[in-house]
Amino acid sequence: MAFKVGRAGILGAILLGSVSTMALAADDPAAEPAGASGQLGNNSASGPIPEIVITAKRLLDARNSIQPELGATSYKMDEAALEAQPGGLNNGLNQVMLQAPGVAQDSFGQLHIRGEHANLQYRINGVILPEGISGFGQTLSPRFAHSVSLVTGALPAQYGLRTAGIIDIQTKSGAFDNGGDISVYGGSYNTLQTSFDISGSSGTLNYFASGDFKTSGVGIESPDGSGKPNHDRTENGRGFVFVQDILDPDTQVSLLAGTERGQFQIPTRSGQSPSLGYNFNGQTDYPSEKIDEDQREITHYAAATYLKALDAVTVQSSIYGRYSSLWFKPDPVPDLLYNGISQEAYRRSIAGGWQTDGSWVVNDQHTLRAGLLMQVERSTGKTTSQVFPVDDSGAQIGSTPTTVRDDFGKTGYSESVYIQDEWKFAPTWTLNVGGRFDSFQQFDSESQFSPRVNLVWQPTQKTTLHAGYSRYFTPPPFELVSNTSVTKYAGTSAAAASSVNDAPKAERANYFDVGIEQKLTDALTVGVDGYYKKSKNMLDEGQFGAPIILTPFNYDQGTQKGIEVSLTYAVDNFQSYANFAVSKAEGKKIVSSQFSFSQDDLDYIATHYIPVDHDQRFTASAGASYRIDKTLLTTDLIYGSGLRADGATPNGAALAGYVQVNLGVVQTLNLPTVGLMDVRFDVINLFDEKYEIRDGTGVGVGAPQYGPRRGFYFGLTKMF
DSSP states (O other): OOOOOOOTTOOOOOOOOHHHHHHHHHHOOSSSOOOOOOOOOOTTTTTTOOOOHHHHHHHHHHHHHHSSOTEEEEEEEHHHHHHHTTTTGSSHHHHTTTSTTTTTEEEGOOOOETTTTOOEEEETEEEEEOOOOOOOOOSSOOEEEEEEEEEEOOOOOTOOSSOSSSEEEEEOOOOTOOEEEEEEEEEEEEEEEEEEEEEEEEEEEEEEEEEEEEEESSSOOOSSSSSSBSOOOEEEEEEEEEEEEEEEEEEEEEEEEEEEEEEOOOOOOTTOOOOOOOOOOOOOOGGGGGGGEEEEEEEEEEEEEEEEEEESEEEEEEEEEEOOOOOOOOOOOHHHHHSEEEOOOOOOOOEEEEEEEEEEEEESEEEEEEEEEEEEEEEEEEEEEEOOOTTTSOOOOOSEEEEEEEEEEEEEEEEEEEEEEEEEEETTEEEEEEEEEEEEEEEEEEEEEEEEEEEEEEETTTTEEEEEEEEEEEEOOOOGOOEEEOOOOTTTTTOSSSSOOOOOEEEEEEEEEEEEEEOSSSSEEEEEEEEEEEEHHHHEOOOOOSSSSOEEEEEEEEEEEEEEEEEEEEEEEEEEEEEEEEEEEEEEEEEESGGSSSHHHHHTTTTTTTTTOOSSSSSEEEEEEEEETTEEEEEEEEEEEEEOSSSSSSTTTOOOOOEEEEEEEEEEETTTTTOOOOOEEEEETTOOOEEEESSOOOOEEESSEEEEOOOEEEEEEEEE
């Protein structure tokens, strides 16, 4: 297994697998990557590498050179690392990313990187995947990834709009793999997952396809810490296909497409009763364990790409599209009794765009890069609410609910262009200077020019230092913004505390980053990185109703700062890593979506900086693996000091810290009539640590959630 880091980033700690074969596979896709079995494929050293593979490798390198990570921090997990983690490719992408530095987990599978809420950009083979409306599902899977990279820090000019982290997935390709596998994996909590992947080539045509379907009794985090949450069944299926045709030694075209559909029951806590005193046609009580609410999520995406790679000039141009929808189905009677409102909500977003990136190697000192991005998106929403009429004091005056409809539709546009110059002005010094211009026309219309500069110094082969500054411009997530009419709910049990509902604005920020990477010995590498971000209209998101649809809002002022430390140690068949991060994120004065908050919170936050709800001061991850012949032993862990909760002030307290330890073992068998097969056994949360991710309090926090309880899982994978 291997890792790569940005030329001046922290050395991302990547783990697991056999060093000799897997390092080659990660750095050179033309060499057949080894799976858990450690067996080389058709393109091993036993014969010459076909010309088509050499051409595919050259085009892949050219594509990657268009969007370098110069001066940023890059943490890369190759295919072998993904397979070797406890759970392997059966993990969700969010679980994989928790092993990266500075990544904190939240409920509903959310990730927070360097003290930010969301603000993540996903790319597949360098092509931006527009954000979708997702509550619980994981649209992207590590199953189709040749590698997954997390890029953070002071980003070069090619990265914009979403800047907390760039998650770039390089897909598998039939140019470097022939064959596939089928797998069955399951165990605790009635979990069963079936999956397959297949790849190959025919002449100049390469292809890869994968799919999986999962059912489980724990689809969403438990709201009470129970190992068997009530009403928490889920069904989730995903599919992905990638097709590539090499037209000539300098040209290729490719098509990728994927889909995800999830059906989720909303778990409930037992033993609860309504406490607000509402009366529904004479009924005042309802057992919480009988509440029946569901949410369905659907996402489809596709991209067609043309790549031209000449000696000095490389251009990649793509058109892409994405469909996303979410439908929340309530249980009207208990919702009204518990909350005073029952909402059936449907949201849909359809987006399409054109992305082009290019590079020109002018000479040995200068490489120019430029690109553009244009996107259009149509967002619609339909909400039907049942509410009780109330008097001026808020007391219910009728036991029969009334219906409020609140529908909207909006088309938004965004445009971006950038240019930058990578200048190697001395043998050990590189300066990357550029800028980008972004604009959007949505519920609000704004624009900004953002300069970027990164300086890299490599005084020795074992030492790399970097410093960078980036001006950032982050539009609010259009697919989550709605123009809710606050006045429609006046005089009802769902009346807002505030009648103000300003549209979310774009966040504008100055970001500074400095770091060092030092190879102490041939086996041990350490990296340290520090960052500081000062924001105007800092974006955050919160859940403000029963539908799990997050609502964006702005703090007038915000700061994020922190330090990350990473270590890797690898000797022969043993590899290990450890990451530690300390961060602090604060905001002051809420200036949009004010109707979602209590007046007391608005008044306090207007004059005080408070920790944001996703602020976690200390975060850590670690892992190790050891291969003994055909047996792989692996372990990893995550640590969090706890997200925020309400105390004497909004978000004034922190939840208790926790450590979750996972174990795994993979045994490769070569059976006489069956052939190669992997057998795996995993234990998730080995010590059955019962910990809260959320306690239901905090600014924008909707409900309590707990981390996973101990589970035992078995899997069989048949290679062919």
